[in-house]
Amino acid sequence: MLAGKTILLIIGGGIAAYKSLELIRRLQERGARVVPVLTRAGAEFVTPLSVAALAGGKCHTELFDLTEEAEMGHIQLSRAADLVVVAPATADLMAKLAAGLAPDLASTLLLATDKRTLLAPAMNVRMWQHPATQRNLARLRADGIAVVGPNEGDMACGEFGPGRMAEPLEIAAAISAALGAGPLAGRHVLVTSGPTHEPIDPVRYIANRSSGAQGSALAAALADLGARVTFVTGPASVPPPAGVEVVRVETAREMLAAVEAALPADAAIFAAAVADWRVANATGRKMKKDGTGQPPKLDLVENPDVLARISQLAEGRPALVVGFAAETDNVLEHASAKRARKGCDWIVANDVSAATGIMGGAENAVTVIDAEGSESWPRMSKTEVARRLAARIAAALAG
Numbered sequence: 395m396l397a398g399k400t401i402l403l404i405i406g407g408g409i410a411a412y413k414s415l416e417l418i419r420r421l422q423e424r425g426a427r428v429v430p431v432l433t434r435a436g437a438e439f440v441t442p443l444s445v446a447a448l449a450g451g452k453c454h455t456e457l458f459d460l461t462e463e464a465e466m467g468h469i470q471l472s473r474a475a476d477l478v479v480v481a482p483a484t485a486d487l488m489a490k491l492a493a494g495l496a497p498d499l500a501s502t503l504l505l506a507t508d509k510r511t512l513l514a515p516a517m518n519v520r521m522w523q524h525p526a527t528q529r530n531l532a533r534l535r536a537d538g539i540a541v542v543g544p545n546e547g548d549m550a551c552g553e554f555g556p557g558r559m560a561e562p563l564e565i566a567a568a569i570s571a572a573l574g575a576g577p578l579a580g581r582h583v584l585v586t587s588g589p590t591h592e593p594i595d596p597v598r599y600i601a602n603r604s605s606g607a608q609g610s611a612l613a614a615a616l617a618d619l620g621a622r623v624t625f626v627t628g629p630a631s632v633p634p635p636a637g638v639e640v641v642r643v644e645t646a647r648e649m650l651a652a653v654e655a656a657l658p659a660d661a662a663i664f665a666a667a668v669a670d671w672r673v674a675n676a677t678g679r680k681m682k683k684d685g686t687g688q689p690p691k692l693d694l695v696e697n698p699d700v701l702a703r704i705s706q707l708a709e710g711r712p713a714l715v716v717g718f719a720a721e722t723d724n725v726l727e728h729a730s731a732k733r734a735r736k737g738c739d740w741i742v743a744n745d746v747s748a749a750t751g752i753m754g755g756a757e758n759a760v761t762v763i764d765a766e767g768s769e770s771w772p773r774m775s776k777t778e779v780a781r782r783l784a785a786r787i788a789a790a791l792a793g
């Protein structure tokens with residue numbers, strides 16, 4: 395399924411480099427040609443000879459190789475590929491790319507390419523969690539760079555946590571998806587995300603604590619499976635992922651209009667925390683204290699329910715409509731009732747009571763409710779929840 399595709403594979407320095415040798419094999423099995431580049435640090439873990447032997451061609455290592463420059467040049471090397479893959483992507487390589495530095499061949503290729511780039515990060519768990527790495531990751535995603543993994547598990551350094559490079563088969567799947575060959579290729583999926591802001595006056599608004607993390611992760615996971623994703627987002631604190639079409643809105647009414655404009659879609663996932671109410675008497679001028687000590691009266695009116703509207707469309711309803719239910723008590727009961735009331739196919743229920751730390755946090759514990767019944771998943775990262783949901787959505791659309 396990767397026949398005729400050329401993958402420029404940059405192998406960074408890390409113990410996971412050995413898995414990249416297997417990745418070369420897996421890509422060749424799928425018909426791809428792999429052009430390998432080994433960084434100086436990568437060569438401490440695997441040899442240029444073994445990389446070249448597996449790839450069946452030259453293993454590129456140095457920036458200032460004059461014959462190479464004359465024959466081909468690093469710019470051409472980075473452009474002759476269909477996709478640039480970095481596996482393992484070290485904290486150092488990610489930092490260089492985020493900063494736009496190009497001190498060696500690998501980073502120069504990353505800067506010079508006009509093709510999509512996919513990173514498979516691998517590093518110690520503390521390095522992964524360091525604010526600098528997370529800042530770089532957000533920057534890179536915002537720049538349109540795709541990321542697969544890292545996975546959570548035991549690490550070569552003896553620690554446990556996120557930082558293990560994704561498995562070669564997972565990377566091969568992400569490569570297929572990045573090249574438009576995933577199970578959702580040709581499908582259009584709509585995702586709403588983030589909070590909405592409902593103005594009171596030009597400086598004040600009603601909002602909620604949604605960070606947009608689950609919606610962003612979901613949009614990324616769907617795009618990774620090859621879907622064309624329209625991402626309608628309120629003012630979230632987590633940036634939208636790379637490779638999706640972003641439509642920014644402020645209010646619930648703007649969200650509804652953006653969603654309607656984005657149809658038709660094969661599936662629509664409503665992960666936004668939409669404000670139920672807006673201020674009917676919002677003013678165009680800043681509200682002033684009137685000196686009486688009396689607080690101003692805000693008249694609230696109900697916002698349109700975007701999920702219910704789309705679920706109940708007589709014409710042009712997406713084949714699969716998924717809602718989220720943020721509850722603090724009787725989670726299953728309330729969520730099932732919400733599914734019936736709004737008319738969506740699935741409801742993804744989660745407990746957002748303060749003690750769970752889910753709202754605004756990195757993890758989620760969800761129960762997926764559909765016509766058949768309910769399925770509770772253990773607590774896991776929002777990224778993992780997104781991957782599983784995206785896979786479930788792909789399976790439902792295929793079936």
Ligand code: CTP
Binds near residue numbers: 586665668669700716
């Ligand atoms: N939703 C929406 N438009 C709204 C309100 C909610 O699209 N105006 C969607 C959310 O994106 C989510 C689902 O409806 O997918 C459930 O939202 P939630 O806020 O949990 O439920 P409510 O409709 O507010 O119900 P309740 O107030 O009873 O909790």
